[in-house]
Amino acid sequence: MRMRKIPWAVEYLEQAQCRIKVPEQYKGKWKQFLDTEVLHVEIGCGKGNYSLGMSKLYPQEGFVAIEKNDSAAGVAAKKYDTDTEKGKLCLIRGDAQALNEWFDKQEIDVIHLNFSDPWPKKRYAKRRLSNTRFLEQYKEVLALDGQIQMKTDNAKLFAYSLLEFQNAGFQMIDVNVDYRKEPHPEDVQTEYEEKFIAKGQPIYRCVWKR
Ligand SMILES: C[S@@+](CC[C@H](N)C(=O)[O-])C[C@H]1O[C@@H](n2cnc3c(N)ncnc32)[C@H](O)[C@@H]1O
Known part of the structure; x- marks a missing residue:
């Protein structure tokens, strides 16, 4: 897409200003840098609303938003730089394939995958952020009691992801096939999520621990 x-x-x-140009330099030091005990990483943050909103909702916790598309990352960066109420938040412009080069083993407490590109064609399955290739990387960088939270509108991607997580040895701790049926003020809506909710589409969500 x-x-x-x-x-x-x-x-x-x-x-x-919010952009970390050489993320490798912060490997093992993100919590110190963001002055936090809890580190969240959002992969594929798009235009950035989720991590911005979450950093305001949880001002003691640290957020690193990752985005590979320059235009989306630039829009997110401007929001982050100009929002005077943002929390502990920074941005990496890059492809999450390099996650293990940027983060140390067990450094991340929560990974967020929000409305990831579905890549419906089988030949592009490896690009899905819930593909085994990525899941093996997440296992390395997640804390022992860490979590992965995934939301999507896409039933096929959701079904695919459930199997991938399970096959990779993750343990499901929550699942919901109409997450926004109930209010969840503890979890910010993303740009894509707002659009799907406006269209009346259900939001699928699952939470996994390693
Ligand atoms: C469908 S958009 C969703 C954006 C946002 N999360 C939302 O819910 O509004 C998916 C985003 O993930 C980004 N993305 C996909 N694969 C990525 C990767 N390997 N590393 C970093 N970003 C990625 C895309 O560039 C795109 O901006």
Whole structure:
């Protein structure tokens, strides 16, 4: 799914304050850097609303938002830089395939996968953020009592992911096939989530521990 190029955002990203240009340098030091005991990482943050909102809701906790698309990352970066009420929050522009180069073993407490690209064609299955290849990486960087929280509108991706998580040895601790039927003020809605809710589509959610 290609996003339209946003020239100002691509340009903004270059000098964004919230952006960590060399994430490898923070490996093993993210909690110290963000001054937190709890580290959240959102993979594929898009235009950034989720981590921004969550950082306000949980001001003691630290959030690293990752996005590989320059335009989306630039839009997120501008929001983060200009929001004076944001919490402990920073951004990595890059592909999460490099997760293990950026984060140390057991460094992350919660990984968030929100409305990840479904990549419906089988030949692109490896790009799905819930593919075994990624799950094996998550296992390395997740704390022993760490969690992965996944939300999606896509029933096929959800079914695929349930099997992938299970086969990779994760233990399910929560599942919901109409998550927003009840209010969940403890969990911020993403941009995509707002659109699907407006269309009346159910939101699927599952939570796993390693
Ligand atoms: C469908 S959008 C959802 C954006 C946002 N999470 C939301 O819910 O509104 C998925 C985003 O994940 C990003 N993404 C996909 N694969 C990624 C990867 N391997 N590393 C970093 N970002 C990725 C895409 O560039 C895209 O912006």
